[in-house]
Amino acid sequence: AQSVAQPEDQVNVAEGNPLTVKCTYSVSGNPYLFWYVQYPNRGLQFLLKYITGDNLVKGSYGFEAEFNKSQTSFHLKKPSALVSDSALYFCAVRGAGYSTLTFGKGTMLLVSP
């Protein structure tokens, strides 16, 4: 089985401060990891993915994520948050032998001015 945990329902950060949204996963074999963002009443938008290679992955809108195999984590980060980053963020994983993604429950990011 494959699973994803996003331990925080909500993350609050002030504009200009760094942000981290946490994600841990459980799969058999090598994981393929994704981050998506969702704005109210919209579909999900792809931010970035880790397949192989460099543990630090850079994505859209200045976001990046760090793959840590020993901690089975894939935390989303941004050096300086914007109010417009406020949205719902989803981590997703696909393990070897699986043809579909499993999503976490989402973390609401609120960036205050």
Next chain:
Amino acid sequence: DGGITQSPKYLFRKEGQNVTLSCEQNLNHDAMYWYRQDPGQGLRLIYYSQIVNDFQKGDIAEGYSVSREKKESFPLTVTSAQKNPTAFYLCASREEETNSPLHFGNGTRLTVT
């Protein structure tokens, strides 16, 4: 512009009625997916199709049905057997390459009373 179109955006039905949600894509993607989103539960996979005239059940297929007669179209029928049909439904598609990201439509919010 290429993308995924879900219609309608809002749908209201009486209990006991079947209802069909439309999903059309012009991205030339082989694989298409239906997810259900409920507050605090993330995305759950209902059905997916990797090729025309073939589809597989996801994690919560009971009470739903699909068809894939054309590459561009993957309609979802919510039947009267679905006990809690009120939810936000998201359609997605993906290129054939296994680790390509999902592209999502903007969803249909179904309310059954």
